[in-house]
Amino acid sequence: MPNQVRKIGFIGAGNMPQSIIGGMIKGGFPADAVLVSNPSRPKLDLLEEKYGLTTSQDNHEIARQADVIVLSVKPQLMREVCEDLQANVPDLANKLIVTIAAGLRFASYYEFLGDNIRVVRVMPNTPSLVGAGLSGLVADSSVTDDDREFVTQVFNFVGTTIWLEDEDGIDVLGAVAGSGPAYFFEFMHGLQRAAEEFGFDPEQARLMVQQTALGAAKMACESELSFIDLRKQVTSKGGSTAKGIEAYQQAELGEISKRAVGAAVARNQEMAKLF
């Protein structure tokens, strides 16, 4: 059972809020404390049918009833949605605002909703959709310890959470954990192609790679050893793995990762200026 129950209202019923809601209900959060709004009905009907939630096509109605408002619309819609809430929902200052939109800074939310609000920015990554996410969280100075505990609980329902000191941390977390699944998929694709080149059919090659990735990730999560020590454990001197690793080291995989993260951080910083 959750430590804290508050009425939580999601504005936008896309893939990410649907996964968070699914994780919350599965984790024992009471369905009657979850509210959702969305302009079109089909996703709302699904959520109502599946979990018995309160839904509405009217953002105001959901925001008025909620103690915690989770802004779950695309960043480019955020100004319009927030300004509309500001004009129509009283007491926003008494509610906690949580936003999962990428890019927008605290300053934008103060501009759209008034500067007396309490805001937590969250950057969940895509594996949250399968309950194995990593969410970076950052709070403004008016957010309370109870608020932090509540938001931690919500995002722990779809994975693990890390609190960051400041907003710049979100750009870096986005470049590592947000973009990270794509880096892993790129690597997995390369490994699958290599297996195919050596005669495996695509199906078997895929199975080999996906199960190996799952096994390695599980070992990395369950062990206290550093990644490099885990790697050494699988690498006997003079053996075949050592030869494979030598090829990766010659290609400077570590340097490539640094360049990839640096490029993604720079792009996140650029995109933050668009809003």
Ligand SMILES: NC(=O)c1ccc[n+]([C@@H]2O[C@H](COP(=O)([O-])OP(=O)(O)OC[C@H]3O[C@@H](n4cnc5c(N)ncnc54)[C@H](OP(=O)(O)O)[C@@H]3O)[C@@H](O)[C@H]2O)c1
């Ligand atoms: N998916 C991810 O992996 C991920 C990761 C990190 C952060 N995020 C952030 O999470 C947010 C939502 O992403 P998503 O993947 O859930 O997007 P999505 O699947 O595209 O859903 C967006 C939802 O917003 C609804 N919407 C449109 N206009 C609205 C309005 N005026 N008021 C309320 N709802 C409105 C849409 O409804 P209709 O279908 O009726 O148009 C749609 O259901 C975005 O800001 C994104 O940056 C997503």
